[in-house]
Each structure stands twice: as C-alpha cells, then as structure tokens.
Amino acid sequence: MSIEARERWFATMMESGLAQQIFAPADVLRHATPEVLAKNLPPELLSKVLAASLAAGAMTPDRVLETVTPDVMARHLPHEVLWECIAAAAERAGVVGGRAP
C-alpha cells in the first residue's frame, strides 16, 4: 500500500471521526500533543496556527484544527498518533472488542 493511500485513508478517518463526533478536537490534541505538533508540523503551519490564535485572541483545539486539518494531520503527523486517537474514541464508544493494534 502506498503512503499516499494511507495518508488519504487516515485523513478520511480523522475527518469522519470529527464529523461524526466520535472524537472532538480536544481529543485529537490529547494525542497530537504540542510536542508532537511542534516536532512534525512544518514551520509555515506552526506559524499559521500561532497567527490564527493571536488573531482570535486564544488558541483553542477547535482553532488549531482549523489550520491543522485532517489532511494536514494525515500528511505530517505520525499515523500511529492518529490511530491512537481513533482507537481511544472507539473504545469510548464501546465498539472495541479487542485492543487497538
């Protein structure tokens, strides 16, 4: 499987999870911690996140995810981190029979 396909798939899952409210932006940032973001996001995106937060007067998870979209997350963040987020949400939803990989 290609990296691109995997990225698109994780982008879809993240987008669907947020849209279906399986997990919220705060849940995402619980796994995609500031350290993870700072380490993996390119400088221009970090700058954009900060600029948007400064403009709004606050940096909230929702505002961060306005810049760090599912596509951006799938492209730059480790997929293991994204999957932990999804798995944790699935566990909370009570649909997990076993454990996440």
Place this chain on the structure above:
Amino acid sequence: MTAPAGVRGFFVDSLGRALELGLATPDDVLAHATPDVLATHLPRPVWAKLLAACLTAPRTDARLVVDTITVPVLCEWVPAPLLWACLAQVATRALGRGLVAPPPPLVAPPPAAIPAAVASAPSAPVAAVTAPSVTAAIPVTPAPASARAVEPRAVEPRPVVEPRTAIEPPTAELAAEVTRVAPTPARPAPPAPLPAAPTRAATSDGARPVEPAPLEPPPSTRPGAARTTLGARRPQAAAAMPARRADARTDARPPSNRAATATDFEIEADVGEAWRKEPEQVDDDQLIDWSQSEETMTGSEGVAPERRR
C-alpha cells in the same frame, strides 16, 4: 445490535475509503463479517438481493458479496465490534505493525551513506580510490584497504590517454623497443595489482577512437604504458617469450579485443619478416659486397677462414 449513528457513519467512511484506496480488500471484510455473521444480522431482503447477485454472476467471491451488500448496509447491520476488528486489522497492516521493525530507520541511514559513496565510484580504479573512505567507515576490510590506499595514489594520475599514445608507434620500431624496453618494465612492474583494471580501461578507451590493430602491443612494450597499465603481466611480456606473450595477452584481454590477438601475432610476424626480408634483399644485390667488405664480419672467426679460402 447495531452501532450508534455516529459510529456507524465513521465505519462507513473508514471502511469504504479503505476499500476504495485498496488498503482493505473485500476478503478483509468477509474475514470478520463471515457468512454466519451475515446470516445472523442481515435482513432477508438483503439476503435475497445477495443470493440473486450470486446466482447471476459467473463467479462468487468476496468482492461480489461486498459490492452487492454495500458498505453502508454492512455497517448498518454488522455488529460494531466486528467492524472495528476489521478496521483495526487494516490499520495494523497499514501501520506495518505486523512486523517488529521500528529500529530499521535508525540503522538504515549509515549504510545508505556508505553505498552512496561506493556507488559514486564509476570504475575499478576509482573504486580503489574511494576504498579508503569506505574502510574508514567500516573497519571490516582493513587489509585490502591498505593495499588499495597505496594503489590509487600511484594510479590516480592514471594516464588513460597514454595507452593511446603508446599504441601509435609502428611495428618496426616496436620490434626494437620490445627487446630494449621489455626487460626494464618487468622490474618496475611490482605494482602488480593494478594491471587488470588499467587494461580494461585501456580497452574501453580504445574502443571509442578507432584504433588500428597494430597499435595495441605497446601497452606492454612501452615503458610509459608499462608503468601505468600493466604491472603484473608485464614481466611475462618482458620475458620476450613469443608464445607466452601471446597467451598472456589473450588471457589478459577479453575476447572482445580482436586487435589484441591480431597484433600479437603481427608483432612477432613483423619481427620475423623484418629479419627475413633483409637477407633476402641482400642475397640478390649485396652478396658480393658482404664478401668483399670484411669489416662487417667482425666477430666471426670461423667464417673468416672460409671466406679466405
């Protein structure tokens, strides 16, 4: 027992996209949504549709089943834990966790850099030049490194062009030079390990410009060529043994060098012919001169009396 709407929608999106992208296959889905599961949870109308499709299709496989039922319907009726198990399996494969190989990326960089340096070496002599750096990084082959370290410096000014110049001289001159030069290069030959590569290089270079056949012998006969190119086999050539020379040259050079074998024979033939032709010409015109001019007959004591008689 179906999943909540939000979760179901998530499964639809995730599984549907995974199938669409080829990350998951219908077999993956049916591995969890087995026929028993489908029989238990799918409504009869869906089963009727599935049976009709299978009866109509020439072949029944997982893709047909999934395509007929559709992912939304599957996610609507199949228990969420099973869907999750399927999704988790796909994710496991996508993340490559089937293999316990997190360390490889850490180990990969160093070897990647080394082969790059080695790969940069286009030919054998250059590889010898780069060898020191490789050995410096990897102390696995120290012995050859020392030998190579010395060679490249001597070879670095490799005169790939010299063979061409050495090839030029005519055969007549070569005959004389062979007798003179051959022994000397044999002694300085000690830098033997180099010869193999230079000969190839010389041949490869010689292939570009069309080299006449008689030009090839020089590499062994010429002093300059001897230093640069042939070190080990030169002694054989210097031995002035015609038969062995021919063999050595033929062995040293690949069969692709037609000129090599041809020239070898030509050299010897030229030398022989040169010696033969002179007496033949003398027989006709200068026989008398030879007998009259005894000055030329210096060292022959036994012949003098005969002539006197």
